[in-house]
Amino acid sequence: MKDFGRIPAWGVAAVGVGAVLFISVAHAMATAATDQLGIWQQVWGWTPLILFGPPGVLGGMTLNILISFLAMVIGTMTGVLLGILQLAPAQIVRRTAWGMTQFFRNSPWLVLLFFAMLLLPFELRFGGLRVPVPDWLKATLGLALPVMANLSEVTRGAIRSIPEGQWESCEALGLTRFQTYSRVILPQCVKRMMPPWMNWYALLTMATPLVSIVGVSDAVALTRDALAASGRSDLLIPMYLWLLLWFGLYCYPIALWTQRMERRFAVIS
Amino acid sequence: MDGVAQWFLWLHQAHGANFTIFYDAFDSARFLRGIGTTIRLAVVSIVASILVGILGAWLQSHPSRTVRWPVTTYIQFFRNTPPLVQMYFFYFALGPALGTALGSSTPPLGNFAWAVIALSFYGAAFNIEIFRAGLEAVPRATLEAAESMGLSPRQVFLHVVFPLALRFSLPALTSNVINLAKTTSLAYAIAVPETLFVANQIWSDSINVLEMMVSLLIVYNLMVGVIVAAAHWLERRLRMPGYIQ
Amino acid sequence: MEWTADQPIIRVREVHKSFGKVEVLRGVSFDVMKGEVVCIIGPSGSGKSTLLRLINALVSVDSGSVQVAGVEVHDLKLDKIALRGKVGMVFQQYNLFPHMTVMQNLMLGPLCVLKKPQAEAESHARRLLARVRLEAKADAYPGQLSGGQQQRVAIARALMMDPDVILFDEVTAALDPEMVKEVLVTIRELAQDGMTCLIVTHEMGFARGIASVVLFTDHGIIVERGKPQEIFDSPSDARTREFLSQILH
Numbered sequence A: 001m002k003d004f005g006r007i008p009a010w011g012v013a014a015v016g017v018g019a020v021l022f023i024s025v026a027h028a029m030a031t032a033a034t035d036q037l038g039i040w041q042q043v044w045g046w047t048p049l050i051l052f053g054p055p056g057v058l059g060g061m062t063l064n065i066l067i068s069f070l071a072m073v074i075g076t077m078t079g080v081l082l083g084i085l086q087l088a089p090a091q092i093v094r095r096t097a098w099g100m101t102q103f104f105r106n107s108p109w110l111v112l113l114f115f116a117m118l119l120l121p122f123e124l125r126f127g128g129l130r131v132p133v134p135d136w137l138k139a140t141l142g143l144a145l146p147v148m149a150n151l152s153e154v155t156r157g158a159i160r161s162i163p164e165g166q167w168e169s170c171e172a173l174g175l176t177r178f179q180t181y182s183r184v185i186l187p188q189c190v191k192r193m194m195p196p197w198m199n200w201y202a203l204l205t206m207a208t209p210l211v212s213i214v215g216v217s218d219a220v221a222l223t224r225d226a227l228a229a230s231g232r233s234d235l236l237i238p239m240y241l242w243l244l245l246w247f248g249l250y251c252y253p254i255a256l257w258t259q260r261m262e263r264r265f266a267v268i269s
Numbered sequence B: 001m002d003g004v005a006q007w008f009l010w011l012h013q014a015h016g017a018n019f020t021i022f023y024d025a026f027d028s029a030r031f032l033r034g035i036g037t038t039i040r041l042a043v044v045s046i047v048a049s050i051l052v053g054i055l056g057a058w059l060q061s062h063p064s065r066t067v068r069w070p071v072t073t074y075i076q077f078f079r080n081t082p083p084l085v086q087m088y089f090f091y092f093a094l095g096p097a098l099g100t101a102l103g104s105s106t107p108p109l110g111n112f113a114w115a116v117i118a119l120s121f122y123g124a125a126f127n128i129e130i131f132r133a134g135l136e137a138v139p140r141a142t143l144e145a146a147e148s149m150g151l152s153p154r155q156v157f158l159h160v161v162f163p164l165a166l167r168f169s170l171p172a173l174t175s176n177v178i179n180l181a182k183t184t185s186l187a188y189a190i191a192v193p194e195t196l197f198v199a200n201q202i203w204s205d206s207i208n209v210l211e212m213m214v215s216l217l218i219v220y221n222l223m224v225g226v227i228v229a230a231a232h233w234l235e236r237r238l239r240m241p242g243y244i245q
Numbered sequence C: 001m002e003w004t005a006d007q008p009i010i011r012v013r014e015v016h017k018s019f020g021k022v023e024v025l026r027g028v029s030f031d032v033m034k035g036e037v038v039c040i041i042g043p044s045g046s047g048k049s050t051l052l053r054l055i056n057a058l059v060s061v062d063s064g065s066v067q068v069a070g071v072e073v074h075d076l077k078l079d080k081i082a083l084r085g086k087v088g089m090v091f092q093q094y095n096l097f098p099h100m101t102v103m104q105n106l107m108l109g110p111l112c113v114l115k116k117p118q119a120e121a122e123s124h125a126r127r128l129l130a131r132v133r134l135e136a137k138a139d140a141y142p143g144q145l146s147g148g149q150q151q152r153v154a155i156a157r158a159l160m161m162d163p164d165v166i167l168f169d170e171v172t173a174a175l176d177p178e179m180v181k182e183v184l185v186t187i188r189e190l191a192q193d194g195m196t197c198l199i200v201t202h203e204m205g206f207a208r209g210i211a212s213v214v215l216f217t218d219h220g221i222i223v224e225r226g227k228p229q230e231i232f233d234s235p236s237d238a239r240t241r242e243f244l245s246q247i248l249h
Helices: A009-031 A039-052 A060-085 A091-106 A109-119 A135-160 A164-173 A177-212 A219-230 A233-268 B002-015 B025-060 B065-079 B083-101 B111-136 B140-148 B153-190 B195-206 B209-237 C048-055 C080-086 C102-112 C118-131 C147-159 C177-192 C204-210 C228-233 C238-247
Strands: A123-126 A129-132 C010-019 C022-032 C037-041 C063-068 C087-090 C165-169 C196-200 C213-218 C221-226
Touching: A009 A233, A039 A060, A039 A219, A039 A233, A060 A091, A060 A135, A060 A177, A060 A219, A091 A135, A091 B209, A109 A135, A109 A177, A109 B153, A109 B195, A109 B209, A135 A177, A164 A177, A177 A219, A177 A233, A177 B083, A219 A233, A219 B083, A233 B065, A233 B083, B025 B065, B025 B111, B025 B153, B025 B195, B025 B209, B065 B111, B083 B111, B083 B153, B111 B153, B140 B153, B140 C087, B153 B195, B153 B209, B153 C102, B195 B209, C010 C048, C022 C048, C022 C063, C022 C213, C022 C221, C037 C048, C037 C204, C048 C063, C048 C165, C048 C196, C080 C087, C087 C147, C102 C118, C102 C147, C118 C147, C147 C165, C147 C177, C177 C196, C177 C204, C204 C228, C213 C228, C213 C238, C221 C228, C221 C238
Parallel strands: C037 C196, C037 C213, C087 C165, C165 C196
Antiparallel strands: A123 A129, C010 C022, C010 C063, C213 C221
16 A cells, blocks of 8 residues: 555545545534534534444444445355356356356346345244344345355456366365365465455445445434434535545555555465 | 237236336336436446546656645545445535535536536546556556657657557456446435336336346346447457467 | 767766666766677676666766767757667567557657658568568567567567667567577677677677677676677686676586
């Protein structure tokens, strides 16, 4: 990552955002009526709600992060499997896996989110037991779909980048396909998959605000609710910038870490 | 067209699969209008993001830090924050502020314009890096060879740097263009009547969610397919036979 | 200053050049007369490539003077384009423009810089291609040629500008051994036709056979200068001896 002398780039970015915030807050304060709460106080006052959701309820930024973790886990497990299936011996398996990968890769994340929200059942029934499926869980599954598709491609690329000689040695030793994958191929793939995997996690996290559109009370939904409730137009710019800043604070370090990993992996290979 | 409509009508009556967009004139018309809006959104944003990307890549190669800093900050801002929130910021926060600044009660730009602005800045942030990488991939010896022939800096750029940087950037640029085309669906959130928005209206009226979902997914896949085909055509036209980097 | 053939075509005087803190050339002086073939040998990092790049103004001098055909190269008012019309250069790798065919590569200079008409440039290009024995590859792309063929095209492209001098920067160093010879043969023919050549090379046998003058550089200065037989058979400086003993074994 570019540094400006000894100041890290994130410092500059934070200062930049802080400056814009300060200017807009100062401007708004200068023009705000004196009997209203100051902008900064208002923004600060809402921050716990936006970060943690209403008391006792799962919501806000923590929900965004929870969704991102869960969707990433589900997407990784299914995506790696799909990627392996893209290289299966049977052509019909390969074709189907490829088709699924391309289909979900080419679809917009918001459409897939709607897809999951509207077509997944709102409750599951096991015999007499009724388990409600909460909205945020359906949204998580919806977001896991594009993650699955993209990680399928990443996995396929990583497996194909393992030299042919590795496969030949395993065959010569008499290992089964499963053993070859589990003991030789996949362990080597892990390292080279890390940078793109981290990159997709960052992209997923930046896609979680989409759930606010389908009725889940995440950070963005709560921010919009708060802004609507207050009806004050001078809070618009600060609150949205605040939101952007919080997401940036989470995602920017991930981007830096991803770049560091890319460099380290390049050196080793 | 009548035959197609008949077939889908039969499909609905016989099997319950209700694809109103094929046999209902109203639904069909608004669905097509929605697709048209998506295409317009995509084309304008893609072109704008490429132009801003070229500008940004040029500014980033400037020797002065005071020119490079803002560009880097801009890139980091748009790449590390959610595009939906960026769009909300432009439409709900900047829009009214711009309106007040210009002294009018209604924002001067409509939601389509703000969607284009948001998408263009988002796409350009990635394009700047892509173009920069393409420029850096031009081997130094090739540049020196061009200079040694007596070509002026302008000629070196026109005949050597730009053609090569373009070819090197093409794969990553294609990927970003596809992504931008898909991201146009975010405009739904600010009520731009693009494909997803219109599909929502249709399935709310005709209660055919599954059918509209399938249609939507197919439409977007087709769109991406067209872009991929165009990119392949371009790559073939710009091929450099035998070149291994 | 009018240049006449009895004066050196290249004159380098007390040239110093640093890149950052590293002083690459520490006071280099030599002359090259028209028609001479000067081979520059020496260990990596001794400044050989930088020296070449000073002569066609790809790199500027910190102090000292470089004159080509009487024209001061580091003169701020220097017409670089006119200079590069007189001095051609061939590089180690990535010489040719991969997005253009061989013919387009050859014709780019005459068309854009010398403003020659298309037909004249084309016939000149075909003549030069024949001279380097690559007429059949006129419409091929560089990626479809072997390394040796690419370098021969690069030499032809330098010749397209009718230069007085050609600089060769380790042009065979990146080639597979079986392709080195074809390039060296081409350079030898060029030299025998009277072209003034400055050749940075590791090919000692070639240097010995073709050079009229050999320069040995080390750590930014010219340690020794002389006829090939003198340098290769009886070097006077210990550094020259050490270098040659490592190279020729």
